[in-house]
Amino acid sequence: MSKNFSRREFIAGAGILLAGSALRLRGAAVPAAEQIIDIHQHISYMGRSDADLMFHQRALGVTRTIMLPSGTPVKRPSTHDGKSNGLQAKAGGNEACYQLAQQYPKELLFGANEVPDLPGAKAEIEKYLKLGAVVIGELKFGVDCDSKEMQAIYELAQAYNVPVLMHWQFNMYNYGFDRFYKMLEKYPKVIFVGHAQTWWANVDKKYTDQQGLYPKGKITPGGITDRLLSDYPNVYADLSAGSGLNSITRDEEHAQAFLNKHQNKLMYGSDCLDTTGQVKDCSGAGTLAEVRKLVTDKTALHKILYKNAQQVFRL
Known part of the structure; x- marks a missing residue:
């Protein structure tokens, strides 16, 4: 066993036992007593090993992780034509996630x-629901949402x-975002x-170019996503990946109001292929740091970090 691997295993093991101290990401402390449920991770993400996955989650301070x-x-x-196999990320399938769990x-x-x-x-999905799967997804396929x-x-x-957890990406995954309300x-x-690019770009009422998946600049409240979260009790949102992080960093004034307004509907997720859990490299760590920065009310913060997930996934 290499020295590097031993160091990682030691740190990961120590992270579980911490009771009164904190793991530190760059710029953000992770209190050991604070629960974090990560609703969006993948096994074998672009070849990442299981050991690196577990190290990453523990370094973030995540207490429970949902493998999609x-x-x-x-x-x-x-x-x-196969391009989207493995969720276009070499992600492992049902049996691999079940066995690691x-x-x-x-x-x-x-x-x-x-x-x-x-x-x-239907039979394949039902097989793993009977084994205890807590969600269907990530639904990331080139089909009409209806x-x-x-x-x-x-x-x-x-x-x-x-x-069900859905990846919305214009002209690529889950077609018909403008018709989705009918399914709700x-x-x-x-x-x-x-979740994903089209979902988070549409927080902005003035967002019109659906081809632009990572828009920048000020946000005008009242976009499709904002309205869906407001108007439908059965709609929640996953803050994971670069798209979620972009939505709360591009306009922090809007993000602070948005996170407060929808505190009962938002859930933390990482969905990153990083192995270190360091803010400068990892969108999952970056999202944690940004949410902690913008959500100053502890009750609201705990909803986003774990309480909403407990309710939605019946944990």
């Missing part, structure tokens, strides 16, 4: 997923009382968790 699997690797339009039952939870228009998709295949997944989520109204008992 990919679907079966296939070449068909819904996977862009068995190794770390106190730290890891798992989701269930499948290519929606693949024959047997297609019969996606509606079959929403019906399954309703039957098992689990949320048709399936009011299903909790939908929004």
Whole structure:
């Protein structure tokens, strides 16, 4: 065993046992007693090892992590002829997430997923729901959000009382964002968790160029995403990845008001392939630092970091 690996394992193990001290990210202390539920991570993310994944999560101070699997690797339009296999990130599938969660039952939870228009998709997802999956997703496929295949997944989520987590990316994943409200109204008992570029770009009322996935500058409240969170009780949001981080750093004045306004609907996620947990390298660490900076009320902060997730995923 290399010295580097031993050091990581020592630090990771020590992180679990800390009771009165804190792990430190650059610019942000992580109190050991503070819970953090990370609702969005992946196994084998761009080749990252399981050891590096666990080190990263512990370095962030995450107490529980939900592993989101990919679907079966296939070449068909819904996977862009295979380009989107592994969630376009070499992410592991259902069985890999399930097995790793068995190794770390106190730290890891798992989701269930499948290519929606693949024959047997419902049976594959249901298999892992019966094994204890707490979410369906990450749904990241080239299909219409209101297609019969996606509606079959929403019906399954309703039957098992689990949320669905959707990656919104214009002209790439989950087509028809402007029609999505119809699904919210048709399936009011299903909790939908929004994520990714198109979701977060649309917090801005003046956002019109749907091709621009990481817009910059001041935000005008009242965009589609803002309205969905306000108007539909079954809509929640996942702050993960560069898109979530961009949405709260591009206009901190807006972000502070937005985080306060939707404190009951927002959940922390990392969705990063980093291995260190350092703010300068890691969007997950950056999001944690930014949320702590902008959300000064402890009650609201705890909702975003873990209480909303406890409710949504019934933990």
